[in-house]
Amino acid sequence: MKKIVFLLLALTLLAGCNKETESTSDLAPVGGVISLRTQSELKDNSMTGVTQKLSVTSGITSEFPTPTSTSNVSLNLKLDPSMQFDTQTSSTTCDVRFIIEISGQDENGDRGRLLEKKVQSYKPASNGQYPINLELADGKYYITVWMDYVDENSVEDKYYETNSLSSISVNTPYVGNDDFKEVYVAQQVIEVSGAATLDMTLKQPMGKFEFITTDIEKFLGEQADDFDLSTLKVHVAYSDFLPTEFNAYTNKPSDASAGISFNCSMTRLANGKARLASDYVFVTGSESSVQVVLSIYNNEGELLNSKHFDAVPIQQGQLTTISGAFLTHNSDFGIAINPNLDGEFNIQIPDDELLVYTFEAWTCDANPRRVMHKTTTGTLSAAAIEITLVPGDYYFLFWADYGKGEYTTEDLRQVLDNRHNSNIGQGNSSMPVFESVRDAFAAVERVTWKGGESAVTLRRPMAKLNIKNTEPFTTADKAVSVTYRNVPTRYDVLTGLTSEPVQEITYSFPATAAGSAMVGEDFLFVPTQDATPVGLVITVGGVTRELGVLPLQSNYRTVVTARFED
Secondary structure, three states: OOOOOOOOEEEEEOOOOOHHHOOOOOOOOEOEEEEEEEOOOOEOEEOOOOOOOOOOOOOOOOOOOOOOOOEEEEEEEEEOHHHOOOOOOOOOOEEEEEEEEEEEEOOOOOEEEEEEEEEEEEOOOOOOEEEEEEEEOOEEEEEEEEEEEEEOOOOOOOOEEOOOOOOEEEOOOOOOOOHHHOOEEEEEEEEEOOOEEEEEEEEOOEEEEEEEEOOHHHHHHHHOOOOOHHHOEEEEEEOOOEEEEEEOOOOEEEEEEOOOEEEEEOEEOOOOOEEEEEEEEEOOOOEEEEEEEEEEEOOOOOEEEEEEEEEEEEEOOOEEEEEEOOOOOOOOOOOOOOOOOOOEOOOOOOOOOOEEEEEEEEEOOOOOOEEEEEEEEEOOOOOEEEEOEOOEEEEEEEEEEOOOOOEEOOOOOOEEEHHHHHOOOOOEEEOOOOOHHHOEEEEEEEEEEOOEEEEEEEEOOEEEEEEEEOOOOOOOOOOEEEEEEOEOOEEOOOOOOEEOOEOOEEEEEOOOOOOOOEEEEEEEEOOOOOOOOOEEEEEEOOEEEEEOOOOOOOOOEEEEEEOOOO
16 A cells, blocks of 8 residues: 655744845734645656646635525436446445535635535435435535445445535555446535525546457366356456546546555456456546456466566556456467556655744735745655744645755746756766655745634646666666656746756666666656756667657656667
8 A cells, every 4th residue: 555654844934034034014923733744755757658736725714604595406417327337246236425615715716614514325216317406595605516326325435535615535455346436526615695506417537348258168078058157266466556536626636556456356257258356446537547466366266377468558437448358368468558648656754853844924916025035944744934923825836855955946936956056057966876865845825824823735846757678677777768858957946837947967876686677767847838848868788769759747757668678
């Protein structure tokens, strides 16, 4: 299971002003506490495989007046018929459960605090439509709806933990090969001005895959018709990180776990076929992929066959079927390079590793100016910064790294990647692999400062690049070099934009190791949307692979897998 490590940073805002923060306001400074948590997992955009839980919570919320009168709003919830699967691998019967979270509007016009949560279950409707009545005062509301399956005559969690629709997690122990894991979700902003009837269509945020074997008759011979297939056991293991948490507000996975697997029995189909296993997976974007190891055992526990699939494509609301002669065929299947962005992953860092935290406050106006800059050190468990601020509107900027000189953070609007910047024009430069010290975290919050408490979650502002051979190297000490084109060297925490790309720079990575598929890893700032994409050239020994466009996304990992050894 992927270890989640949160960083709690208590920033105590006390009296006294930084010399850099002279203000003409007559208001007296006030104190308060900012709690900061930094998640030490990354998300994963795999180019053959598959990405962190990113949430920002603020303790400052707008208040809504107590309504004096309400109107009936009838929601007609519809399940998108184009995304419904028609197979059922579970032998149980379940009810359909809907969870509706209603939030107001904050002072900035965004989603505000949660006003109401309603949970209701139904018997499955043949037309896929479910009415729910709400009593709401006139105003603007953010409606989020989640549908899953629960035990009959119950509204309690079954497959998913749903304490908050912003953080829905897959329950443990992990269950696979069960079609009642199917879920639907919808988000809608509504304006209420009297009684109304509204339609909401829920869509699937997950994709489904299944493995079908076509060689039952060949494998069993004359026993094919009478043989009890349940005596053959199937084991499915995800060899990379699997999305296990979902944010229904953003309609995106928000966390992932490693070491996920499940066991099941195959199901007989017509024409000498059998379903080996199936599962539902949260999808990052409209498409993703997962790395799967499928193993089949006989009734004595002996391994009959095992296959590793580097990239099983997954699309929201779509069924991916992988079929073949799994019981009698021994050759491997797989995709060397899959250019899609998918998945999630995690880096684990020792709890006692010191971090350097940087905090800045900037004015909220047409030309923001910095009014405070402070740093402190801490661990993954806690840190504290004492500051003073006059009440008003600010941008709070945060940065945390390992203080190894990888980044210059004197100005959080111009964070400099020292490694790429210092090596410009120097040709080949050595860089160690598995370089966790290049990891960093950032966040920005717009705050109406009145003192009190607030909380912020930092996320990685860069992407992680992971380069692998398609299989472990058989020969050691192959020289490795990596050339980047157009990789950015500066990052603005306030805007989230990068700049000053290096036209071309080459690094020497450590030589390959026999028995390992690893080529190298690095952290890279992500080009802004309209900027020239990063290009990549990898040379291992005498083999060179080139990628004109390297897909990168902040807080995600891109895995590039290719064959570098014959």
